[in-house]
Amino acid sequence: MLSAPLEPGFDYTRSYGPLLGRFAAGLRACRILGARGADGKVHVPAVEYDPETAAALSELVPVSPTGTVRTWSWQSAPLSGQPLEQPFAWALIQLDGADTAMLHAVEAPGPEAMRTGMRVHARWAAERRGAITDIACFVPGEGPDERGELPEVPDAVEEMLTSPIHLSYMHSASPQESTYLRELAEGRVVGMRCPVCRKVYVPPRGACPVDGVPTEEEVELGDNATITTFCVVNVPFPGQRIKPPYVCAYILLDGADIPFLHIVLGCAASEVRMGMRVRAAWKPREEWTTNLANIDHFTPNGEPDAPFESYAHHL
Amino acid sequence: MTDVAVVGYASSPSVRETQGTTNGVEMLVPLFSEVFAETGLRKSEVGFWCSGSSDYLAGRAFSFIAAVDAIGAVPPINESHVEMDAAWAAFEAMVAIRTGEVDTAVVYGFGKSSAGELRKILALQLDPYTLAPLWPDSVSVAALQARAGIDAGAWTEQQMAEVVAASRRKARANPRSQLSGEYTAEELLAQPRFADPLRRHDCAPVTDGAAVLVLAGAERAEDLCERPAWIGGMSHRVETPHLGERDLSTSVSTKAAAADLDIGGVRLAELHAPFSHQEILLRQAIGLDEAVEVNPSGGPLAGNPMFAAGLSRIGEAASRIHDGSADAALAHATSGPALQQNLLCVLRGER
Amino acid sequence: MGEQAAAVIGTGQTRHTTKRHDVSIAGLCREAVDRALADANMDIADIDAVVLGKAPDLFEGVMMPELALSDAIGATGKPMMRVHTAGSVGGSTANVAANLVRSGTHRRVLAIAFEKQSESNAMWALSIAVPFNMPVNAGAGGYFAPHVRSYIRRSGAPEEIGARVAVKDRRNGVRNEFAHLRQPDITLESVQASTMLWDPIRFDETCPSSDGAAAVVITDEHSAGKRAAWIHATAMRTEPTTYSGRDQVNPRAGRDAAAALWRDAGITDPLSEVDVAEIYVPFSWFEPMWLENLGFAEEGKGWVLTEAGETEPTGRLPVNPSGGVLCSNPIGASGMVRFAEAAMQVMGSAGEHQVDGARTALGHAYGGGSQYFSMWLVRSEKP
Incomplete structure (x- = not known):
């Protein structure tokens, strides 16, 4: 079976809203704020809605950067993106002045240095951006308290948080698709026939969408085809391969029972018609891979247009 | 109805x-x-x-x-x-x-x-503003829960190892299981910790x-x-997403779901516990006594297909009714970090 | 119908717009929830269960966001479900909530749907380069535009029908305080002069990208007062994205769903029996296409209703008096907005875009490659 990496990644642009925006502004100024509920309970990190009553919270109060570990676990092999690159502890830490515990990392030489009930305090990142990661991690021991040198609570609101999420997957093709892709790499388009309805699918399917059984019998298809319907792409967009305008069309290969989308070049966009006969224009052989893009585009083959009835049931 | x-x-x-x-x-x-x-x-x-x-x-x-x-x-x-x-x-x-x-x-x-x-993907289930940017992975979060229960005296590492040993043993009779074998709790406890206090075998594969x-x-x-x-009842609840707001050593959502149901006569339960301590936690939260056999299939520790494993618990429990080996069975499914959301289903041979 | 009668007794939505940078995801959802609860004269504590719907998790980069949102949407301590049926999800979510009541499982259910598209870029999420799949090089409308061309060819519809729908819906949006796009000065000429993006679809004939949320409160008859939209029928149908011989213009899944809906609601002539329809029209040409698919017109004749002005607010069948998806498209919520707007019409709470005397209304949504359909039929009278 063919497989290849799939790596979706995006830097998400989150908006904090008023309450979390003030919490985040506190972090930028090296202060941790909690949200006070109607019952007086102080929730840290600040929560927008009371977990008990669902009431919207609005009052924020500063809490100490020092607190007590309520439970912890040891991250022996940190994953990318986590707060520390060397092994560290995750801990739920109840800060002094808070009624709930917050999750963060604790830097420690090893699990033997950790215990429930130990005191830890926040170590701030050198460069802060108004995010939970402004706390680089917690470290064992007491930190500065209110009599010491805690910064002022800022009267500010962070608006946005950029949250990069980049993941790695291994994407696999189905057995039927793998056969088709390998044939494409050899310059052939191979469909498969459903053993029940006898329709020829290209690409072939792990399950015929009508009958729910794998398509089986291989059917080699030629280069000639009919345009069933199409649109003219006039709009530029990111990742575009061809300069607009160009035609994006449903192509019904001779011998196939289902069309697929592809590009039509070789004539003016305004000349493309439903029913127009076209031929596959393959890329140079050295560029072939396991992809339908081996066919660079379809181009008019000069045959008379196919009658509407011949493709009407593929619209 | x-x-x-x-x-x-x-x-x-x-x-x-x-x-x-x-x-x-x-x-x-x-x-x-x-x-x-x-x-x-x-x-x-x-x-x-x-x-x-x-x-x-x-x-x-x-x-x-x-x-x-x-x-x-x-x-x-x-x-x-x-x-x-x-x-x-x-x-x-x-x-x-x-x-x-x-x-x-x-x-x-x-x-x-x-x-x-x-385990990294599942970090995206956490609060997107105050937690997910730290990428706390699902195993580490479950490990926080495991220690909370150990500290609270709700379970011990010995009991966790016994859960794993039982799962591996029962899984030998299940041809669809991924992990099975004969191990003693002592052998398991001799293994190194993976996400202290969890060992690898405490985590579903x-x-x-x-x-x-x-x-x-x-x-x-x-x-x-x-x-x-016959479905005697199906009930489910969700808890707050904020881990520090929850008592991780128990499951209030499971308790609330159980309170909706009549579990009288249940002698068999399939529990969707992807971590060994969660099987003990769930047993306690539901109120299953020692006479109730848990996870005769081997359970999630023997194979945990995400998004199907909870459904499988219902299917495995139902199979025991179908084949006549049980008259009443309980199935449990979970979703979210550290058992945030839980579903219970009572199945009976009689309508 | 189900064992219990069920009714919408409250609706709420946000003012849909391109970027709601002033709120978190939770805050966006809560705005709709608070409005729906206030409309229902209820508190969160009165709700027995919550159903949340939205389109792909990759849009916001939060996996199963209902888990992180459970406090904000009042689900903590209650049963909560998450529905995802592509673009039809807002409608499906309302239908699932309706079933919870109709089956007698719960008495008061909150259904909510949202999309905060500004957290990412839907175009990115939908065009992630999956290995072995050739990039289609068509863009967002490129998938649907060829089917619009097929429709025009099959029906012989005049070329300006798409523009007419756009003018109607954008003008309707002016009377809807929650609509994203409101263009009082739009004309047939201005639409026809707008850029031809995916010939035959012009810029002004496409929907915007919106941040938004919608919510409805559905209860049994004990909790429903006089002001209620009674749910007389719901329907959902799915078919594969592609199969040999599939009709992409008039998909069978939509026809089957509509047939089931009319049957269950006891409707034999939809055009004369339905007073107003909120139909999921992200590209203007889909109005005549769906009029046929839903059985308001025979095949090939949907455009005749549009051309004759029958889908205007004053016509025989006002379609999308709210402005529809052409004015606001918070993807995952768009279907629920349709369903909520239908309920608002029969409750008489649609404000400036109220259709006089509306007693029977259709809410409709579709998604995927025109393959997921959900709909409901609501009336001011109890079944």
Whole structure:
């Protein structure tokens, strides 16, 4: 079976809203704020809605950067993106002045240095951006308290948080698709026939969408085809391969029972018609891979247009 | 409202990595054939279809759509999908039958966890502002819960090892299990810690798999199954997402769901506990005494296909009713970090 | 119908717009929830269960966001479900909530749907380069535009029908305080002069990208007062994205769903029996296409209703008096907005875009490659 990496990644642009925006502004100024509920309970990190009553919270109060570990676990092999690159502890830490515990990392030489009930305090990142990661991690021991040198609570609101999420997957093709892709790499388009309805699918399917059984019998298809319907792409967009305008069309290969989308070049966009006969224009052989893009585009083959009835049931 | 029963169940082998696609088609096609053969139900008769799966497991949007090919959904089907474990799809299907509009339903769940970094992906279930940017992975979060319970005296590492030993032993009789074998608790405790206090064997393996369940209303159940597993009740709850707001050593959502149900006579329970301590936690929260056999299939520690494993618990429990080896059974499914959301289902041989 | 009668007794939505940078995801959802609860004269504590719907998780980069949102949407301590049926999800979510009541499982259910597209870029999420799949090089409308061309060819519809729908919906949006796009000065000429993006679809004939949320409160008859939209029928149908011989212009899944809906609601002539329809029209040409698919017109004749002005607010069948998806498209919520707007019409709470005397209304949504359909039929009278 063919497989290849799939790596979706995006830097998400989150908006904090008023309450979390003030919490985040506190972090930028090296202060941790909690949200006070109607019952007086102080929730840290600040929560927008009371977990008990669902009431919207609005009052924020500063809490100490020092607190007590309520439970912890040891991250022996940190994953990318986590707060520390060397092994560290995750801990739920109840800060002094808070009624709930917050999750963060604790830097420690090893699990033997950790215990429930130990005191830890926040170590701030050198460069802060108004995010939970402004706390680089917690470290064992007491930190500065209110009599010491805690910064002022800022009267500010962070608006946005950029949250990069980049993941790695291994994407696999189905057995039927793998056969088709390998044939494409050899310059052939191979469909498969459903053993029940006898329709020829290209690409072939792990399950015929009508009958729910794998398509089986291989059917080699030629280069000639009919345009069933199409649109003219006039709009530029990111990742575009061809300069607009160009035609994006449903192509019904001779011998196939289902069309697929592809590009039509070789004539003016305004000349493309439903029913127009076209031929596959393959890329140079050295560029072939396991992809339908081996066919660079379809181009008019000069045959008379196919009658509407011949493709009407593929619209 | 009409009574609803589980009348058919099939599951794929739990494996570390399938060669198939993330849309589940290769796993589902044989399972649909199996339940149709088992029940005599025909595709055209199915009143409602409901599935559970996750785009993030597949790494792309709308990943569940291609799974419909496995059904052969022409003519079109009455269908819905939950982005949850398919146990909740079973709940939705049960509700659909209870409206009286349909009398049968096929429910399926699938997941190819091996395609991505599962424990890291699951960090995206946490609060996107104050937690997810730290990427706390699912194993580390479960480990926080394990220690909270140890510290609270709710369970011990010895008990956790015994849970694993029992799972591996029972899994030997389950040909679809991924991990099985004979181990003593002492042997397991001698293993190094992986996410202290958890050892690797305390964590369910990464599993690819799928499961299919058939439900029927009172009018049809006995035509399709000699001994239907009647749903005595299905109840579920969710808790706050903020881990530090929860008492992690218990499960208030499971307790609340259990309070909705009559679990009298239950002697067998399939619990969706992907971590060893969670089996003990759930047993305590539900109030199952020592006489209740838990996870005779081996449970999730023997194979944990994400988005199907909860549905499988219902299927495994129902199978024990179908084959006459139990008169009453309980199934549990979970979703979210450290058992945030829990579902319970009581199944009985008598209506 | 189900064992219990079920009714919408409250609706709420946000003012849809391109970027709601002033709120978190939770805050966006809560705005709709608070408005729906206030409309229902209820508190969160009165709700027995919550159903949340939205389109792909990759849009916001939060896996199963209902888990992180459970406090904000009032689900903590209650049963909660998450529905995802592509673009039809807002409608499916309302239908699942309706079933919870109709089956007698719960008495008061909150259904909510949202999309905060500004957290990422839907175009990115939908065009992630999946290995072995050739990039289609068509863009967002490129998938649907060829089917619009097929429709025009099959029906012989005049070329300006798409522009007419755009003018109507954008002008309707002016009377809807929650609509994203409101263009009082739009004309047939201005639409026809707008850029031809995916010939035959012009810029002004496409929907915007919106941040938004919508919510409805559905209860049994004990909790429903006089002001209620009674749910007389719901329907959902799915078919594969592609199969040999599939009709992409008039998909069978939509026809089957509509037939089931009319049957269950006891409707034999939809055009004369339905007073107003909120139909999911993200590209203007889909109005005549769906009029046929839904059975309001025979095949090939949907455009005749549009051309004759029958889908205007004063016509025989006002379609999308709210402005529809052409004015606001918070993807995952768009279907629920349709369903909520239908309920608002029969409750008489649609404000400036109220259709006089509306007693029977259709809410409709579709998704995927025109393959997921959900709909409901609501009336001011109890079943």
